[in-house]
Amino acid sequence: xxxxxxxxxxxxxxxxxxxxxxxxxxxxxxxxxxxxxxxxxxxxxxxxxxxxxxxxxxxxxxxxxxxxxxxxxxxxxxxxxxxxxxxxxxxxxxxxxxxxxxxxxxxxxx
Amino acid sequence: xxxxxxxxxxxxxxxxxxxxxxxxxxxxxxxxxxxxxxxxxxxxxxxxxxxxxxxxxxxxxxxxxxxxxxxxxxxxxxxxxxxxxxxxxxxxxxxxxxxxxxxxxxxxxxxxxxxx
Numbered sequence: 001x002x003x004x005x006x007x008x009x010x011x012x013x014x015x016x017x018x019x020x021x022x023x024x025x026x027x028x029x030x031x032x033x034x035x036x037x038x039x040x041x042x043x044x045x046x047x048x049x050x051x052x053x054x055x056x057x058x059x060x061x062x063x064x065x066x067x068x069x070x071x072x073x074x075x076x077x078x079x080x081x082x083x084x085x086x087x088x089x090x091x092x093x094x095x096x097x098x099x100x101x102x103x104x105x106x107x108x109x110x
Numbered sequence: 111x112x113x114x115x116x117x118x119x120x121x122x123x124x125x126x127x128x129x130x131x132x133x134x135x136x137x138x139x140x141x142x143x144x145x146x147x148x149x150x151x152x153x154x155x156x157x158x159x160x161x162x163x164x165x166x167x168x169x170x171x172x173x174x175x176x177x178x179x180x181x182x183x184x185x186x187x188x189x190x191x192x193x194x195x196x197x198x199x200x201x202x203x204x205x206x207x208x209x210x211x212x213x214x215x216x217x218x219x220x221x222x223x224x225x226x
Contacts, residue, residue, distance in 0.1 A: 043219055044153070044217040046215075088152070096205070097155045
């Protein structure tokens, strides 16, 4: 069965500190992995996808197939990073529906 | 380009009443999704359309939920009769036609439903 697990519902760090949001997945095959973000009063939007290997707003995520993890990292947190973060997976082809984790609320303290 | 539009933004009803939500996707997007997001959880797919055909409705509670996309553009999601556990945010998303590459989904603002 497809499943995405984000073990932390809440994460609080100080500005300038490193951030790591954890994500583990289970999927029979090779999925595409994503991080979505929802800032206060804004829509859910794509932050990054593993296949593009981009760094967006200083965030990176490495796919570890052995550990079935896709943790999101940023070396120096900024106050504007405070938001709700969702890890998600999708099959690469076919229906391409998204399966989301429960989300982690990240708060950056000044 | 204009984003995904949804209405209403908020709805409060009593249990056993009916409710309908409307979604207008981004122009040219063939695929439309309805997700249900219960408080404290991530979005869960209810139904996916490709043009006016259903691709996946395996998690749609068909005894009370229905959805249509008659002309392959906008869509409505209906709940009849509503239960307390239907209280959630209903998100609509759209993407270009699925195929050999992944197509990004763009989300609407959502409709927050409260069932009393």
